[in-house]
Amino acid sequence: MEILDRDGLNHLVDSLLATGHRVIGPTVRDSAIVLDELSGGAQLPDGWGVEVAPGSYRLRRREDMAVFAHSAGPQSWKQFVHPARRKLWQTDRDGEYVPAEEDRTPLAFLGVRGCDLAALGILGQVLGDGPRPLVIAANCTEPGGLCFCSSMGTGPAAGPGYDLVLTELLDPHRFLVEVGTPRGARALLPVPRRSARGPEVASARSQVASATGRMGRVMPEVDLRTLLRDSSAAQRWNDVAQRCLTCGNCTMVCPTCFCTSTEDVTDLTGQHAERWQHWVSCFEIDFSHLHGGSVRTSAASRYRQWLTHKLSSWYDQFGSSGCVGCGRCIGWCPVGIDITEEAAALAAERSGSDARA
Amino acid sequence: MSGDPLLPLPYVVTDRAPETDDTVTLRLKPVRLTIPRLRPGQFTMLYVRGVGEIPISISGNLSVVDGSLTHTVREVGAVSRALCAAPVGTVIGVRGPFGTGWDLPSACDTDVLVVAGGLGLAPLRPVVLAALAQRWRYRRLILVVGARTPDDLLYRRELDEWARREDMAVVLTVDRPTQGWRGQVGFVTEPLSWLALDPSATTAFLCGPEPMMRFCASALLRRGILAGQIRLSLERNMQCGLGQCGHCQLGPLLVCWDGPVVNYAAVGALLTIKEL
Numbered sequence: 001m002e003i004l005d006r007d008g009l010n011h012l013v014d015s016l017l018a019t020g021h022r023v024i025g026p027t028v029r030d031s032a033i034v035l036d037e038l039s040g041g042a043q044l045p046d047g048w049g050v051e052v053a054p055g056s057y058r059l060r061r062r063e064d065m066a067v068f069a070h071s072a073g074p075q076s077w078k079q080f081v082h083p084a085r086r087k088l089w090q091t092d093r094d095g096e097y098v099p100a101e102e103d104r105t106p107l108a109f110l111g112v113r114g115c116d117l118a119a120l121g122i123l124g125q126v127l128g129d130g131p132r133p134l135v136i137a138a139n140c141t142e143p144g145g146l147c148f149c150s151s152m153g154t155g156p157a158a159g160p161g162y163d164l165v166l167t168e169l170l171d172p173h174r175f176l177v178e179v180g181t182p183r184g185a186r187a188l189l190p191v192p193r194r195s196a197r198g199p200e201v202a203s204a205r206s207q208v209a210s211a212t213g214r215m216g217r218v219m220p221e222v223d224l225r226t227l228l229r230d231s232s233a234a235q236r237w238n239d240v241a242q243r244c245l246t247c248g249n250c251t252m253v254c255p256t257c258f259c260t261s262t263e264d265v266t267d268l269t270g271q272h273a274e275r276w277q278h279w280v281s282c283f284e285i286d287f288s289h290l291h292g293g294s295v296r297t298s299a300a301s302r303y304r305q306w307l308t309h310k311l312s313s314w315y316d317q318f319g320s321s322g323c324v325g326c327g328r329c330i331g332w333c334p335v336g337i338d339i340t341e342e343a344a345a346l347a348a349e350r351s352g353s354d355a356r357a
Numbered sequence: 358m359s360g361d362p363l364l365p366l367p368y369v370v371t372d373r374a375p376e377t378d379d380t381v382t383l384r385l386k387p388v389r390l391t392i393p394r395l396r397p398g399q400f401t402m403l404y405v406r407g408v409g410e411i412p413i414s415i416s417g418n419l420s421v422v423d424g425s426l427t428h429t430v431r432e433v434g435a436v437s438r439a440l441c442a443a444p445v446g447t448v449i450g451v452r453g454p455f456g457t458g459w460d461l462p463s464a465c466d467t468d469v470l471v472v473a474g475g476l477g478l479a480p481l482r483p484v485v486l487a488a489l490a491q492r493w494r495y496r497r498l499i500l501v502v503g504a505r506t507p508d509d510l511l512y513r514r515e516l517d518e519w520a521r522r523e524d525m526a527v528v529l530t531v532d533r534p535t536q537g538w539r540g541q542v543g544f545v546t547e548p549l550s551w552l553a554l555d556p557s558a559t560t561a562f563l564c565g566p567e568p569m570m571r572f573c574a575s576a577l578l579r580r581g582i583l584a585g586q587i588r589l590s591l592e593r594n595m596q597c598g599l600g601q602c603g604h605c606q607l608g609p610l611l612v613c614w615d616g617p618v619v620n621y622a623a624v625g626a627l628l629t630i631k632e633l
């Protein structure tokens with residue numbers, strides 16, 4: 001285990017850029033911490049934190065200069081591995097379908113937290129693994145008010161799948177770095193660093209461990225998979241449908257929601273046709289369109305589909321939960337619907353009806 | 358050619374036969390390469406240049422191995438209308454095959470009961486043809502076909518031929534008879550209440566509108582056929598065929614992948630949940 005100082009982090013970014021990577025990391029823009037292509041480590045959000053609550057997200061200045069002490073922002077890494085819109089192929093002559101050119105520049109993701117690392121793994125499971133980005137994870141030492149990764153078993157310590165993992169330490173500002181793969185070790189090679197001292201490692205470990213108790217949210221301690229499977233007739237769906245605007249924000253910000261539609265376009269002459277794929281939401285009426293009418297028209301059925309998929313049927317389809325506990329859907333729901341609160345209400349309704357039975 | 362599952366292969370329409378007012382059977386021949394061979398019950402995604410791509414079941418005789426594909430399409434919207442209107446020579450993009458099949462061979466030594474409502478006969482036609490091709494493998498072969506009117510029956514000439522055969526029983530029923538109709542009148546569920554059936558050794562294959570399949574399944578259960586002996590083909594919105602677009606979910610199932618042909622024992626309860 002080794003230690004990088006703040007300059008070392010810039011070095012790491014520079015050397016990734018020098019080896020031809022597109023480096024993606026957090027940076028401040030439009031009053032939010034967004035994920036964007038970095039041209040240097042100076043763009044990282046030193047000293048910025050966030051204040052989050054259902055339906056609200058605000059930047060705040062921190063008293064320290066921490067780089068990774070902010071919970072999930074409005075975007076997730078999914079946009080870089082599963083773009084919101086992409087061309088699949090085009091055809092200029094009848095019967096010749098030419099696949100779209102892919103950008104093959106290797107990606108490096110800097111500052112991926114446990115929840116989001118798990119989400120990347122889940123997306124890979126659903127969509128098939130494409131070229132793997134180099135992942136420099138960040139263990140979480142400061143969960144936000146909407147976080148519940150410890151309920152979902154995805155954090156605060158970043159799980160498997162990273163190439164390097166950082167734990168941020170303050171006073172003095174430095175990062176404990178651990179290597180996950182030979183690829184990570186190679187990325188670290190040119191970067192000035194020193195070996196970590198015992199107390200530094202211990203302090204890093206204890207800060208991550210204590211983050212578990214500082215989550216803003218928790219999921220009810222029940223088997224969510226069976227709870228949702230058995231709750232299709234719950235009253236709660238009607239209750240949430242009174243509040244839900246079916247805007248689909250929750251699905252857009254969710255780091256694992258993957259659904260897409262295809263779209264066929266032609267130019268004016270009709271000679272050139274293209275096929276595109278773009279994100280869609282299960283909250284759209286058209287999502288379940290059949291020629292006789294959509295399968296899910298009521299808001300209750302669409303919210304039920306979303307939550308049941310996230311917490312239950314995802315296991316049947318892809319072998320894991322579809323929720324990693326990042327809290328984004330709570331923060332970006334315009335009416336502040338809270339997935340943990342809805343799950344708790346379903347659990348209460350269930351135990352009520354079990355008690356009566 | 359790359360193995361990209363999102364990339365179609367070009368086929369050309371070599372034959373176009375209207376079945377009814379709104380339904381056409383197309384025969385497609387590969388321009389160069391062919392998609393892998395389909396099993397009865399499976400489907401392809403058919404792309405009409407610039408219009409769109411939709412899931413369509415295979416409806417042809419699958420023992421013919423000349424690489425051609427037969428599809429029966431009813432026009433209900435933009436893409437299906439374009440397919441129905443496609444003249445001979447039109448190039449169609451084809452992806453597939455996708456989904457589960459009817460798995461007729463596992464019904465050997467049982468009575469094969471095929472129940473089709475409307476267009477549902479299209480995906481079941483390969484089952485009937487396969488059963489006839491290896492007639493000795495199966496016990497009785499019973500085909501029940503329902504349509505709104507006699508004019509809505511698909512494969513009319515073939516149905517008449519089948520009806521004349523000694524080795525199969527054909528029951529045709531329509532909701533609204535026209536003059537000269539000699540078949541049954543009523544819903545396709547009705548014959549299921551009086552047909553001679555051997556519940557202990559029958560395999561049922563259902564395809565049609567979802568309520569029709571639910572009613573048929575209930576009728577068969579009442580006759581003592583077990584849920585596990587009933588297979589049905591489901592329809593959901595499908596954009597990819599690969600289990601990656603999310604549209605075709607039915608509870609835990611991805612219908613393009615776990616279906617379209619499913620066992621009633623696995624989906625009966627799901628189908629009773631409204632708007633699942």
Ligand SMILES: Cc1cc2nc3c(=O)[nH]c(=O)nc-3n(C[C@H](O)[C@H](O)[C@H](O)COP(=O)(O)OP(=O)(O)OC[C@H]3O[C@@H](n4cnc5c(N)ncnc54)[C@H](O)[C@@H]3O)c2cc1C
Pocket residue numbers: 289290291400409410411412413414415416429430431432433434435436437438476479480591592593594595596617
């Ligand atoms: C497994 C399977 C097998 C099928 N087999 C046949 C068949 O053999 N013959 C036949 O005529 N029809 C079949 N259908 C139904 C056929 O796919 C729809 O009628 C067709 O998609 C309607 O598209 P459209 O553009 O003509 O109509 P619109 O109602 O305008 O459809 C709009 C768009 O919805 C999308 N869509 C995707 N899946 C469906 C769907 N299942 N139903 C409606 N819209 C859908 C398409 O992108 C389509 O362009 C099958 C469906 C499934 C799922």
Ligand code: SF4
Pocket residue numbers: 250253254255256257310322323324325326327328329330339
């Ligand atoms: S469902 Fe909500 S909390 Fe769970 S992963 Fe998606 S956005 Fe995050």
Ligand code: SF4
Pocket residue numbers: 243244245246247248249250251283329332333334335336337
């Ligand atoms: S839960 Fe909230 S974010 Fe999701 S669709 Fe409903 S109103 Fe929109």
